Amino acid sequence: MTFYELLVVVHIIGTVLGVGAATFAEIYYARFNSDDILSDDERKTLTITFTVLRIGLFILVVSGFGFLLYMRLTEYVEPLSSPTFWAKMTVVGVLVTNALLLQIRKIPLAVGAAVSLTGWYTALILGIIGKTSASYLELLLYFAIATILVGFVLEFIRNSLHGPRQIT
Amino acid sequence: MTTTLATFLVVHVLTGVLGIGLHNVTLMHILKKTPDYASIMRLAWSAFVMYLISWGTSAYYYVTYYGTSVKPRILAGNAPFAHNFFMETKEHIFLVLPFVALSIALSVTYLKNNPDDELRKKTAFLTLVAFVIGVAVAASGIFVSGSI
Numbered sequence: 001m002t003f004y005e006l007l008v009v010v011h012i013i014g015t016v017l018g019v020g021a022a023t024f025a026e027i028y029y030a031r032f033n034s035d036d037i038l039s040d041d042e043r044k045t046l047t048i049t050f051t052v053l054r055i056g057l058f059i060l061v062v063s064g065f066g067f068l069l070y071m072r073l074t075e076y077v078e079p080l081s082s083p084t085f086w087a088k089m090t091v092v093g094v095l096v097t098n099a100l101l102l103q104i105r106k107i108p109l110a111v112g113a114a115v116s117l118t119g120w121y122t123a124l125i126l127g128i129i130g131k132t133s134a135s136y137l138e139l140l141l142y143f144a145i146a147t148i149l150v151g152f153v154l155e156f157i158r159n160s161l162h163g164p165r166q167i168t
Numbered sequence: 169m170t171t172t173l174a175t176f177l178v179v180h181v182l183t184g185v186l187g188i189g190l191h192n193v194t195l196m197h198i199l200k201k202t203p204d205y206a207s208i209m210r211l212a213w214s215a216f217v218m219y220l221i222s223w224g225t226s227a228y229y230y231v232t233y234y235g236t237s238v239k240p241r242i243l244a245g246n247a248p249f250a251h252n253f254f255m256e257t258k259e260h261i262f263l264v265l266p267f268v269a270l271s272i273a274l275s276v277t278y279l280k281n282n283p284d285d286e287l288r289k290k291t292a293f294l295t296l297v298a299f300v301i302g303v304a305v306a307a308s309g310i311f312v313s314g315s316i
Contacts, residue, residue, distance in 0.1 A: 058189060065185045065306075069178050072313045073169070080314025089310070093303065096192065100296075104199050 004070060011063040015124055018056030022120040025049045026113060026154065034162040057095065060123075064092075079130075087139035088126040094143075095119040110158075114151035122146065173233050180225040181309070187218035187269065188302035194272065195295040198288060205280035212273040212295075219266040230259065242315050250315030258308040261301055268298045 001009075028049060032042040071077050079085055094115065102112040122143050132139070169177075194211045197203055242251040275291040 061189065062182070062185060065181055068310055068313060069181055072177070073174055077314045080310060089307070100192075100195065100199075103196050 007063055007066045007070060010059060011067070011127075014056050014059030014061075014063055015127065016056070017052055018060055019120045019124050021049050021053035021056055022117050025053060026117055029113070030154075030158050030161055033158075036162075054099075057092075057099075061092065082131065083134065083136040083139060084126050084130060084132050086136050087143070088123055090136075090140060091119050091122050091126070091143060095123070110151065110155060114147050114154055117154070118143065118147040118150045169233065169237075173229055176225040176229045180222050180229060183218045183225070184222040184302070184306060184309075187215045187222060187265075188299060188306060190215035190218060191269070191272070191295055191299045191302060194276070195292060195299060198276075198292040198295060203279075203288065205276060205283075209273070209276050209280055212269070212276045215298075216266065216269040216273045219269045223262070223266050226262070242312070245315060247315040250312050254308040255312050258305050258312070262305050265298065265301055265305070268294065268301070272298060 025046065028042070028046055032038055032046065038046070068080070071080060098107070098112055098115045098119065101107045102109070102116075126139070134142070190211050194208055194215060197208045197211065239251055239255075242248060242255075272291060272295050275287060275294070279287055279291065
């Protein structure tokens with residue numbers, strides 16, 4: 001296995017952990033909070049899920065910088081100036097900022113959840129498609145639109161499980 | 169580039185990213201209602217050590233290699249502002265980071281024995297500043313690397 005292949009494997013593991021944990025964090029939260037009460041076991045399950053999500057983000061960022069070093073040392077730097085790359089970096093920045101804002105309770109949970117879930121899937125999709133004809137601003141516009149749509153879908157799912165009053 | 173310089177560049181980037189990550193975790197923990205200052209202290213001091221290592225390795229790379237072999241290529245390329253603006257800004261702002269990291273570590277060490285909510289909030293703000301500077305410096309580094 002070459003160093004580049006190792007980086008790809010580690011990067012994919014980070015993405016899988018992050019996207020998987022972000023998805024299950026939403027599923028668990030919607031399910032556990034359907035009675036407006038989070039038991040100790042439910043809290044522990046959510047804490048473990050968020051820990052996995054953070055580990056995924058950490059692996060993703062470190063392996064991402066591993067790619068940067070690989071490109072720098074091999075002087076293959078073309079991907080570093082692509083709109084997809086910078087859109088992906090911006091989305092990862094939004095994910096980290098979102099986590100901070102949720103921690104200090106400066107944004108509603110419903111908004112934070114929509115940003116987190118959409119951000120993880122956007123990073124995954126941008127990583128898969130690589131080159132695209134869309135500009136940096138277009139990609140961010142798609143991300144913003146997708147976040148709003150996902151927010152409405154999550155709200156609908158939560159209301160279906162519980163009733164209109166449960167999201168705080 | 170020699171193996172030593174390549175190793176220094178790798179260490180510079182990875183310890184820098186770890187420093188940013190550690191400040192992110194430090195900030196998350198300081199913002200908790202009942203912070204565990206013993207853990208936060210370890211995180212903050214680790215971030216300081218990471219920035220010191222990143223600082224030292226980058227200084228050697230910058231002085232012995234960047235100026236003579238990389239900078240002329242960037243200035244002759246399509247994006248000379250990658251050096252003129254981003255590298256010039258990055259190298260000067262980065263000088264401040266280890267000292268900010270040291271201030272955070274000292275504040276948290278003080279807070280461990282003398283809990284003070286006002287100081288906790290100000291330390292959190294300083295950690296946020298260090299985190300934002302770290303991210304900006306890392307983004308500038310990516311931009312400079314992409315302009316060679």
